[in-house]
Amino acid sequence: MVGTTAITLLTPEHPVTLARGHCLRYRFAPADCRSCVDHCPHQALSPTPRGLELDRGSCRGCLLCLSACPSGALEGCHLNLAEKLQQLSRHSRPVLGCAGSPSQAHERVPCLGALAHPEVLLAVAALMPQPLQLNLTACAQCPNAAIVAPLIAALKSLEQMKGFPYAGRLELITHAPDLHYQAAGLSRREFFTLFRKKSSATAVRLVDRLAASSPTPSFQNKRLPHFRALLLAAWPEILEDFRPQVRAAFFPRLQISQDCRGCTGCVGICPTGALTPADRSGSPPLVRPELCGACGACSTFCRRQAIQVAKSAATAPR
Structure with missing residues (x-):
């Protein structure tokens, strides 16, 4: 028992978790859902007669599967997006990067592929009190380079929505010279001044909402997919006049x-x-x-x- 526990503690936690009870193929045998399988650039997911299998050896943690799964069966470990956004709101020109890259960033997520969905990007845009840069400058040399195209497509689809009110709030930076990174943090006074100028009470309120815990799901429990959970958490901060377009789009x-x-x-x-x-x-x-x-x-x-x-x-x- 002690040896098993030690091995578990020393084994790095996998970036993706699979809740089989929420997989459509497991819940209902005739279901032919292949969304995550078709979106995985590393062929780490495969359908089986009893549901879905995740090959941890092949998975590179790009997290694109989170945005593909319509039932919430796939989740990312250590994503902590609520906490990251709270910390980013302290910077005048915040930069979000990847944990697997040495490139400059104020905060990092396991992979920026977790944001490769228009609903996720909309939630982040509504939450952040100032423009956010996503640092993609090292993606071309990364095994997860496939995340760049979906990110660009997701942002483009948002910007094409009628009356989109958050133009310029998100910047996808693929070339290092375009990145505006300042390592120095804000003082306490500067931090609150920034919040007053940007009406940033939004960030404080939404952190608690995004980070709200939920009971451990079972087959009978319901779970929202990653992208929808974030969008609904940010819903109170989305401009009321823009909500009809969001409903129609998503x-x-x-x-x-x-x-x-x-x-x-x-x-x-x-x-x-x-x-x-x-x-x-x-x-x-x-x-x-x-x-x-x-x-x-x-x-x-x-x-x-x-x-x-x-x-x-x-x-x-x-």
Whole structure:
């Protein structure tokens, strides 16, 4: 027992964790979801008859799978994005970098691939009181260079949204001369002055919201995918006039026909809690589109084909 515990403590924690009970292929055998498999640039994920397998030897921790999984089955270890954003808000020109790179950064995440989704970038843009630079200058020489294209595509899709209010809030820096990095931190007085100028009470409030703990999930528990959890945590800080565009772009539309008999089978199979039982027995389930990851499990599961999922205008970058 002591030897086993020592080995566990000395073994580095893997950057990606798989919650099998939330994988669509594990929850419902006919599900043919391959999102994470198709997005993994290292072929570290593979479908099996019993769900999904993660080859830790092949995984390089790019975290692109987090933005691909619609059911929250994949998570990143030591991501701590809430804490990182809080620390970054102390700098006038904050720089976020990668833990595996020696390039300059005020704070680092395991890999910037965790941000390669428009919903994640929108949440960060709404949270930060000043423009944030993502340091990608060392990515070209990294085994995880594949994250750059999805990051660029995600930001471009945001900037193309009608009335996007956060233009210039996020900067993807791929060339070292374009990086504006200042190592010196702010004094206490400068820190609060910066907050007053930038209305940065946002950062303080959202840290607690983003870092809120949740109970350990099981097969019956519901879990939001990485990108949606961040977007909803930042929702109070998104400008009210811009929220209709966000809903149209990211929240799927669930349509329930008159063929529904209220069996609630779709409620049970839904991994995110987007469907809940109606108050009256036999009635169609209640729908919360903001919790829907558009996985389609409910539609596949329904024998009457009474529920259909119309995906949102924006999807995870391919």
